[in-house]
Amino acid sequence: xxxxxxxxxxxxxxxxxxxxxxxxxxxxxxxxxxxxxxxxxxxxxxxxxxxxxxxxxxxxxxxxxxxxxxxxxxxxxxxxxxxxxxxx
Amino acid sequence: xxxxxxxxxxxxxxxxxxxxxxxxxxxxxxxxxxxxxxxxxxxxxxxxxxxxxxxxxxxxxxxxxxxxxxxxxxxxxxxxxxxxxxxxxxxxxxxxxxxxxxxxxxxxxxxxxxxxxxxxxxxxxxxxxxxxxxxxxxxxxxxxxxxxxxxxxxxxxxxxxxxxxxxxxxxxxxxxxxxxxxxxxxxxxxxxxxxxxxxxxxxxxxxxxxxxxxxxxxxxxxxxxxxxxxxxxxxxxxxxxxxxxxxxxxxxxxxxxxxxxxxxxxxxxxxxxxxxxxxxxxxxxxxxxxxxxxxxxxxxxxxxxxxxxxxxxxxxxxxxxxxxxxxxxxxxxxxxxxxxxxxxxxxxxxxxxxxxxxxxxxxxxxxxxxxxxxxxxxxxxxxxxxxxxxxxxxxxxxxxxxxxxxxxxxxxxxxxxxxxxxxxxxxxxxxxxxxxxxxxxxxxxxxxxxxxxxxxxxxxxxxxxxxxxxxxxxxxxxxxxxxxxxxxxxxxxxxxxxxxxxxxxxxxxxxxxxxxxxxxxxxxxxxxxxxxxxxxxxxxxxxxxxxxxxxxxxxxxxxxxxx
Numbered sequence: 001x002x003x004x005x006x007x008x009x010x011x012x013x014x015x016x017x018x019x020x021x022x023x024x025x026x027x028x029x030x031x032x033x034x035x036x037x038x039x040x041x042x043x044x045x046x047x048x049x050x051x052x053x054x055x056x057x058x059x060x061x062x063x064x065x066x067x068x069x070x071x072x073x074x075x076x077x078x079x080x081x082x083x084x085x086x087x088x
Numbered sequence: 089x090x091x092x093x094x095x096x097x098x099x100x101x102x103x104x105x106x107x108x109x110x111x112x113x114x115x116x117x118x119x120x121x122x123x124x125x126x127x128x129x130x131x132x133x134x135x136x137x138x139x140x141x142x143x144x145x146x147x148x149x150x151x152x153x154x155x156x157x158x159x160x161x162x163x164x165x166x167x168x169x170x171x172x173x174x175x176x177x178x179x180x181x182x183x184x185x186x187x188x189x190x191x192x193x194x195x196x197x198x199x200x201x202x203x204x205x206x207x208x209x210x211x212x213x214x215x216x217x218x219x220x221x222x223x224x225x226x227x228x229x230x231x232x233x234x235x236x237x238x239x240x241x242x243x244x245x246x247x248x249x250x251x252x253x254x255x256x257x258x259x260x261x262x263x264x265x266x267x268x269x270x271x272x273x274x275x276x277x278x279x280x281x282x283x284x285x286x287x288x289x290x291x292x293x294x295x296x297x298x299x300x301x302x303x304x305x306x307x308x309x310x311x312x313x314x315x316x317x318x319x320x321x322x323x324x325x326x327x328x329x330x331x332x333x334x335x336x337x338x339x340x341x342x343x344x345x346x347x348x349x350x351x352x353x354x355x356x357x358x359x360x361x362x363x364x365x366x367x368x369x370x371x372x373x374x375x376x377x378x379x380x381x382x383x384x385x386x387x388x389x390x391x392x393x394x395x396x397x398x399x400x401x402x403x404x405x406x407x408x409x410x411x412x413x414x415x416x417x418x419x420x421x422x423x424x425x426x427x428x429x430x431x432x433x434x435x436x437x438x439x440x441x442x443x444x445x446x447x448x449x450x451x452x453x454x455x456x457x458x459x460x461x462x463x464x465x466x467x468x469x470x471x472x473x474x475x476x477x478x479x480x481x482x483x484x485x486x487x488x489x490x491x492x493x494x495x496x497x498x499x500x501x502x503x504x505x506x507x508x509x510x511x512x513x514x515x516x517x518x519x520x521x522x523x524x525x526x527x528x529x530x531x532x533x534x535x536x537x538x539x540x541x542x543x544x545x546x547x548x549x550x551x552x553x554x555x556x557x558x559x560x561x562x563x564x565x566x567x568x569x570x571x572x573x574x575x576x577x578x579x580x581x582x583x584x585x586x587x588x589x590x591x592x593x594x595x596x597x598x599x600x601x602x603x604x605x606x607x608x609x610x611x612x613x614x615x616x617x618x619x620x621x622x623x624x625x626x627x628x629x630x631x632x633x634x635x636x637x638x639x640x641x642x643x644x645x646x647x648x649x650x651x
Binding site for chain 2: 045046048049050052053056057062063064065066069
C-alpha cells in the first residue's frame with residue numbers, strides 16, 4: 001500500500017510479529033525474514049485473526065478485521081501497524 | 089430546518105430503526121418485527137420504507153426542510169473478511185446465511201431515503217463498530233457518568249466481547265476479543281441440544297427449563313472446557329476437542345418433540361457453565377472501586393445470570409438497557425451518527441424511558457368504538473386503573489395497549505397482558521388459553537421498587553425486567569403464577585414517576601386483593617411479535633382466551649366476561 005511504503009517498520013513491531021508468527025506456525029523465529037510472505041510461512045487465516053487481536057492488545061491500537069489480509073508480507077503489515085501507532 | 093439522525097440495526101436479524109434529534113435525544117425507536125408483525129424480521133431492511141415513513145411522521149419530520157443523516161450498527165461487512173466460518177458448534181450454513189443478510193443490509197442501508205425523496209443520490213451511511221453501538225445504547229439508558237461497560241455478545245466486528253470504560257460519559261474501549269469464541273454461540277448450541285431452535289429465539293426456553301434441572305458435575309466439567317477464557321477474552325477450544333465434548337453431550341440431548349423435562353438437567357448444566365464463563369469475563373474486568381457495571385450485548389438478556397451479579401466480583405450495581413440485543417443497536421448507531429456529525433464525544437443520557445415506539449392509531453380506535461358489534465366497548469378515562477384492577481381481581485386476563493410501545497423484547501406495562509398472580513391456576517390458564525406456550529414457562533411480576541425488599545432476596549432496581557431474583561420464602565402472600573420452579577421471579581420494579589399508570593394499578597389491585605404484585609407478560613402469542621396496531625390487539629382478543637383489552641382509555645370486553 002502506498003501510504004505505508006514510506007514508513008519504516010518499527011523494530012519492536014517486527015520483532016513482536018516475528019515471535020508471534022513463529023508461535024502460530026510452530027517454527028523458529030530466526031528462520032522468519034522481514035520480507036517473508038505471510039501465507040508462505042503457513043499462517044492460516046484464523047491465526048491471522050488471532051494475531052490481529054494480539055497486536056491490538058500489545059500496542060493499544062484498533063485494527064480493522066480486514067487489515068492483515070491486505071498485506072502480503074510481514075514487513076508490509078508491520079509498516080501498517082507502525083503507521084497506525086504514529087496516529088494514536 | 090432541523091437535523092435528524094437515523095440509526096439502523098443491520099445485523100440481518102432483529103432489524104430496528106431509531107431517530108435522534110439535533111439535541112441528541114432519542115425521539116423514536118422500534119424494531120422492524122413490530123411493524124411487520126413477523127418475528128425477528130429476518131433479512132428485512134431496517135429502513136423498510138413504510139416503517140421509516142411512519143417513524144418520521146411520528147416525530148414530526150419535515151421532508152421539505154429537515155435533513156436526515158444515516159448510520160449503521162456494524163463497521164464492516166462480515167463476509168468480506170476471508171476466514172472460514174466456525175462450524176464446530178453451529179452449522180456453517182447458518183453462519184453463511186446470517187453473513188449474507190448482514191452484507192445485504194449493510195450495503196443497502198439508507199437507500200429508502202431515495203424512495204422517500206430525502207436525497208437525490210445514494211449516500212454512503214456512517215458505519216460504527218458493533219460493540220460500540222451496544223455500549224452507547226446501554227449508556228443512553230444508564231443513569232450514571234462513570235462505569236465499566238461489558239458487551240457479552242454472539243458476535244462482533246472482530247470477536248464476541250468488548251470491555252469499555254465510561255468516564256464522564258465518554259466511552260473508550262479497554263480491549264476486545266478477536267476470533268471464534270462466543271457465549272452467544274455457546275448458548276445457541278446449548279439451545280439446539282435441548283431440542284429448541286436459536287433461530288427462533290428459543291434461548292428463553294432453555295433458561296426457563298434450567299430451573300427444573302440439576303447441574304451434572306461431569307457434564308459441566310466437559311462443557312467448561314469448550315471455551316478458554318484468557319484475561320476475559322474468549323476462544324473456542326480446538327475443533328477436535330469440541331467434537332469430542334459434543335459427542336459426550338449427545339446422550340443428554342433432547343430431540344424436538346420429546347418431553348421438555350428430558351432436557352432439564354442439560355439446561356441447568358449449560359446455564360451454570362454459561363454463568364461460570366461470564367463470571368470469568370466480568371471478574372477479569374472489574375477493578376477496585378469500580379463504580380458500576382453496565383452489561384449489554386445479546387447475552388445480557390440472560391436475566392437468570394444477571395440476577396446473580398450484584399454483590400459478587402466487586403460489582404456494586406448493575407445496569408442493563410431494555411434493549412441489550414441487536415435491535416437496540418439502532419439507538420447506538422443513531423447517537424453515534426449524531427455524535428460524529430456534531431463533534432460530540434460524550435454519550436447523551438436519556439430519562440430512562442423505554443417507551444420509545446409507536447402509539448395506537450386514534451382513528452382506528454374511533455372506528456372500533458363504532459363498529460365492534462357483539463363486544464362491550466366503554467370509555468374508562470380517568471379510572472382505567474380501577475376498572476382493570478376490578479377485572480384482574482375477578483380473575484380476568486387483560487391485554488393493555490397504552491401510550492408508546494416499549495423498545496426491546498420486554499413488555500413493561502404499555503404492551504402487556506396482565507393478570508392476578510395469586511389466583512389458583514392462573515399460570516396454566518394464560519399459558520394454555522392465551523399464549524400457546526409450554527406449561528412449564530413462568531410469568532413475571534411487577535412490583536413497586538419500594539416493595540421489592542419485602543418480596544425478594546438481593547432486591548435491586550429492575551426497571552426493564554433484566555434480573556431474575558429469589559422470592560423471599562416468607563413473602564407476605566402467595567403469588568404462585570409468578571414464582572418459577574426454583575423459587576425465583578424475573579421482576580419489573582416500578583416507580584410512580586416513570587410508570588404512573590402501573591403505579592396506580594398496583595395501588596388499586598392491592599386495595600382489592602391485599603396483594604401489591606401484578607402478573608405481567610408480553611402482549612403476543614408464542615411465535616408472534618408483540619402487538620403493534622389496534623387491529624393486532626383486537627385480533628388477539630378474538631383468537632385467544634383473553635377476556636378484555638384496554639386500548640388507551642377504551643376497554644373492550646367479550647360479552648361473557650363484561651362486568
